[in-house]
Amino acid sequence: MESLSDLGLTELQLEIRNTCREIGEKKILPVREKYDAEGIFPTDIAKDFADAGLFGLFIPEEFGGMGGGTMDMVVAVEELSKYCAGIALSLFGTALGTLPILLCGSEEQKRKYLPRIAEGTIAAFALTEANAGSDAAGVRTTAVEDGDGYVLNGTKQWITNGGEADIYTVCAMTDPGRGARGASFFIVEKGTPGFSFGKKENKMGIRASATRELVFQDCRVPKENLIWGRGRGFFVAMKTLDQSRPSVAAQALGIAEGALACAVRYSRERRQFGQPLCANQGYLFMLSDMATKVEAAKALVYRCAQAMDAGLKDISKISAMAKCYASDVAMSVTTDAVQALGGYGYMKEYPVEKMMRDAKITQIYEGTNQIQRDVIGKALIKEAASGQI
Ligand code: COS
DSSP: OOGGGGGOHHHEEEEHHHHHHIIIIIHHHTTHHHHHTTTTTOOHHHHHHHHHGGGTSSOOGGOOOOOOOOOHHHHHHHHHHHHHHHHHHHHHHHOOOOOOOOHHHOHHHHHHHHHHTTTTTOOEOOOOOBBBOOOOOOOOOEEEEETTEEEEEEEEEETTTTTTTSEEEEEEEETSSSSGGEEEEEETTTOOEEEEEEEEOOOOSSTTTEEEEEEEEEEEEEGGGGGGOOTTTHHHHHHHHHHHHHHHHHHHHHHHHEEEEHHHHHHHHOTTEEEEEEEESHHHHHHHHHHHHHHHHHEEEEHHHHHHTTTTTTOOOHHHHHHHHHHHHHHHHHHHHHTHHHHHSSSSTHHHHHHHHHHHOOOSSSSSSSHHHHHHHHHHHHHHTTTTT
């Protein structure tokens, strides 16, 4: 083992990390400032991800992928997010959009869509609406059964990869009024009549990621595009989010590591009062706390991913813990990194202000950290009720 950061990683995971590092150094670093400033979606870099096999990482081998597990994905997302969390999101936003098919889709759906995604086709997950954010069961988009299909009407909001993706997994109400049991998930392809794109968002961070409205107006999808069965949409969403939250945790971890590295390097270069900044104990203690938080987050995120790969059944709690803790660490560490660079930290010529902006979303999306604490708390009480605590 060369360093602590290699601990517990397989040969394949070390290889994945090296591949991502190479893409980060050669492809992401030269463009991240421009893509962030101008809100450019990284179509070119997504192609590099595809060429390196990264879109196949989360797809089983029988469908043309590498058959990787959660830990493989965590390693990739963490490494890429050290360079740019927004650019990395084109990849794991696709994984999020794919999970409903992967976890709950039929054999035919898997055969039809997964090989395309493994080759680099971008996917997106569409749950959120103007009135259904944390309240995932509050979806108002409807899907009315009509002959051999369903007709969708409604608007999805803040959809990652919106407009750029070719394949969308969309939650709609088939039985409004039945709450969580009234929702169903559908696969909708770009170009389907009645499916168009609305407002593209102008965001604080992850600006290289596309976030856009999806509009459905009498959009007809065949019945074979219904995932898992009518009325199971809320459960598809919950299973998907349980599985995908470690990727947000890995994104947050990567952002924090990137910011920490920047602050440590700066502390040795910048001289004030005739000595480098790191010679001041008060300053050094701030870096020490940042580094300790990063290690603690990494331990939790890796433990979560390894437990999921080992087949842990009830993953909601550990997945929520990893996402919640790592994103809180990312916010705290990036804020301190800006402080560590002083006035320069506030300027765009250093990347820490971008990292601080990017970190914020990790506390909000895929379930706010208040929702994560709710999931953790409810799981604790359930464990106590069943005698596990
Ligand atoms: N896996 C499987 N089933 C789950 C589940 C999970 N993780 N979480 C809840 N369920 C089940 C419950 O067991 C319940 O089933 P029963 O009625 O058979 O008991 C059903 O789903 C409804 O659960 P609950 O009553 O807890 O639903 P709520 O409407 O209170 O919502 C939360 C639960 C808050 C956890 C859910 O709405 C949520 O995750 N919200 C955040 C959504 C989100 O992440 N949005 C971001 C957009 S995606 S980028």
